[in-house]
Amino acid sequence: MNIRSADGPGLLHRSGRWCARHAWRVVAAWVLLLVGLGLANHTWGGTFADSFSLPGTRTQTGADLLTAHTSASGGTAAPIVLQSGQGSLAGHQAAIDAAVGNLSRLPNVLSVADPLTTPGAVSAKGDIAQVTVRFDGNPATFDPSYLAEVDTAVQPLRSDHVTVEYGAPLGQLATPKSADHTSEAIGLAVAVLVLLIGFGSVAATGLPLLTAVIGLAVSLAGLGLLAGQFGFAQAAPTLAAMMGLGVGIDYALFLATRFRALLHTGTEPAEAVGRTVATSGRAVLVAAATVAMALGGLCVCGVDFIGTLGVAAGLSVVVAAAASVTLTPALLGLLGRRIDRLHVRTPVAEPTGASDVWHRWAVKVSRRPWLFLVSGLLLLGVLSIPVASMRLGHVDAGAQSTSRTDRRAYDLITEGFGPGANGPLTVVAHLDSRQVADETQRRDLAASLQRELAAVPGVASVTTPAPSPDHVLLISTVTPATGPQDSATADLIHTLQDETVPQALSGTGATGYVTGTAAATQTFTDTLTAKLPLIIGVVVTAAFLLLLAVFRSPLIALKAAVLNLFSIAAAYGVVVAVFQWGWGGALFGVTEKVPVESYVPMMMFAIVFGLSMDYEVFLLSRIRETWLHRRDNHLAVATGLAATARVITCAALIMTSVFLAFLLSTNVAVKMLALGLGVSVIIDATVVRLLLVPASMYLFGRANWWLPGWLDRILPHLDPEGPAAAPTSDPTSDPASAPTSLPAPALAPARGERR
Secondary structure, eight states: OOOOOSSSSOHHHHHHHHHHHTHHHHHHHHHHHHHHHHHHHHHHOOOOOOOOOOTTSHHHHHHHHHHHHOSTTOSEEEEEEEEESSSOGGGGHHHHHHHHHHHHTSTTEEEEOOTTTSTTOBOTTSSEEEEEEEESSOGGGSOTTHHHHHHHHTHHHHHTTEEEEEOTTGGGGGSOOOOHHHHHHHHHHHHHHHHHHHHOBHHHHHHHHHHHHHHHHHHHHHHHHHHTTSOOOTTHHHHHHHHHHHHHHHHHHHHHHHHHHHHTTTOOHHHHHHHHIIIIIHHHHHHHHHHHHHHHGGGGGOOHHHHHHHHHHHHHHHHHHHHHHHHHHHHHHHHGGGGGTSBSSOOOOSOOSTTSHHHHHHHHHHHSHHHHHHHHHHHHHHHHGGGGGOOEEOOOGGGSOTTSHHHHHHHHHHHHHOGGGGSOEEEEEEOOHHHHHOHHHHHHHHHHHHHHHHTSTTEEEEOOOEEOTTSSEEEEEEEESSOTTSHHHHHHHHHIIIIIHHHHHTTTSOEEEEESHHHHHHHHHHHHHHHHHHHHHHHHHHHHHHHHHHHOOHHHHHHHHHHHHHHHHHHHHHHIIIIISOSSGGGGTOOSOOOEETTHHHHHHHHHHHHHHHHHHHHHHHHHHHHHHHOOHHHHHHHHHHHHHHHHHHHHHHHHHHHHHGGGOSOHHHHHHHHHHHHHHHHIIIIIIIIIHHHHHHHHGGGGGOOOHHHHHHSOOOOSOSTTTSOOSOTTSOTTTSOOOOOGGGOOOOTTOOO
16 A cells, blocks of 8 residues: 655644644544543453364363263362361261361352362372362352352361362462553553663653553553453453553654754744654654564464464554544643743754664674674674573472462372372263174273273373263373373373374274363373464565565565574573573572473564564664665664664663563563563663674675665555655755764775675
8 A cells, every 4th residue: 555645744744733733632532542441441342361272182072071971070060178287087977077068058069079089189198088079160250259169168177177278270260360551550650760760851851751651541441341242361351451551652752852953953842743743743654564464364273262362462562653643643632842841851853863872782783793793693692592491381289389289189199199180181082883782892992992092101090981971071180100291291292182192992892081170281292283374474574575665675684584583582581591400580579490381482483573673673764764864874773773772772661661570470471572572672671672683784785775776666665755855966965854864984895895
């Protein structure tokens, strides 16, 4: 689509100027939108709940068969673990009977298994037992007050000096809530501090925060309204808040910074707003499109749990961008030249001279570009080394703090029944019509299947396959010798699924399935692992094409994609080193080595790739502006680096603080995301922006801007400005429209490179 105007200011310029001159209309429209969506969400909005299913997989098929043919497998099961202080639990039968009766009468309870009459529910020593309670929903999503009812039901046991702990998912209801609001407050507080120190102006500090908060409120209200029609994961609003707040502040900050720089040249405020939206606003839209596209790429995986998280975060980014190019210009128009009236120190805008520290840095890089390029790549390479040993899996309750009841229940089950009892596997044999009718065939098949399962290395125990009430299924429980997050358990699941069960049932007419929580988790991991290359390919290709159309340079688009892949690999490496290798994990509340949560790499890739492009786009937009006006590659790189250094540094500090503040979460997977995202922003704002981008662009010289004629003819023209974006014969004829530039003589061409 061609949105370039040949006869005057472009669409973005005109829209920005209109918003500034009709500011109260724009503000009123956003307020009405916020109130309207808020009321609609209150009336028709839905709730957020995890709907974890893997349709079409053998694991899900096995679970569906159990639900259809057995009454005991319905709902969600959660163990309540008991331990006697002294002697056997059989001596506490009266208290156990009373507790089982009380639990069975609770709302949402489908069934309760008496441990003293359930085979395998009591440990060999008799001092530890599991009471299996089945709920009509996931108890982790119940109201926290429900836990008080459970406490009352098991009180006879505690009064009889029996220890009672709640296993997952019931135990998750007792987990202290994550400090999300605390994390958000920390992020906002750091943002205020950084902006005040970096720019000095109170109004310039408050404007990005106000825009971001309003945009975030609108996106969350809209997300709640969508949740009434579509299913969204529980973490969707939290992720949307994290992304919306971070990019919302960044986008508004870039516009406010450019506006102040234009004011200092004497430009009339409304016209300055128009030019701000036409330049920095264009970069914001490109950056937001790249982030949203990366997040939308998560839908390619075909797993609803992941796809909805991507849609929720992408929606918050789109709304933040819309607020930045409409609400921010309106507020800038209202403030006008008063934007620097209240200040804590002398207000600072973009640098304009060669004495600026960032200009001096650009000069240093230009003199030895190979040294800086190789140094940056070596650093990213070292940080990426741990990626080779990355192991995906599920972080179970055994990695949580011992202050949590689900962790204590996990430890008791390990002590009494072995580590594999925390993740038992269910083997289901779906019989044919002959076996359903013939008891002898069923009995022979059950004995044969049990022998084959017991012979597999890594199996601790196997129960005799029992028929379902309608004799359609044979059901056996396999207990691994290792815990759910152990790599040996993953190998065992694959062996049972791919070799043992198919071979044991070969030629019998029966079909076998391996299911259960541990098997479903492993299938989820395998599914995401298989889809990750596809998502990487789709997102990288789409981003390359977008950047190619915007910057009209194959080399710049390719370089941006490749450098961002290096950045993501380095962030992955840090996550593996801290959590999987255990290097400093205790500092973040993780006391043991754990695998990388299966969905973390996919989520990190989408978010990190999008955010990496943010800073790349802002920097390259300023570089390209100067190139179009001056046709001097060295001057363009130095001008872009110096002009965006302060604002990108402040934006990166804010984004990093927002992400790292979520290390306060009690969820290990959230800690992984928080650390990975925080590290990636640091890498992008330092190694990539200060070393790799300028060094590579100095080395490539004019090749940065090469575009084949045939490609130029077929690419859409996405430059929002006509004359302002095109090179002019006299770049100084309109100083207000030309980008702030640095003196060319301070820069010498790199060895072997021409301007």
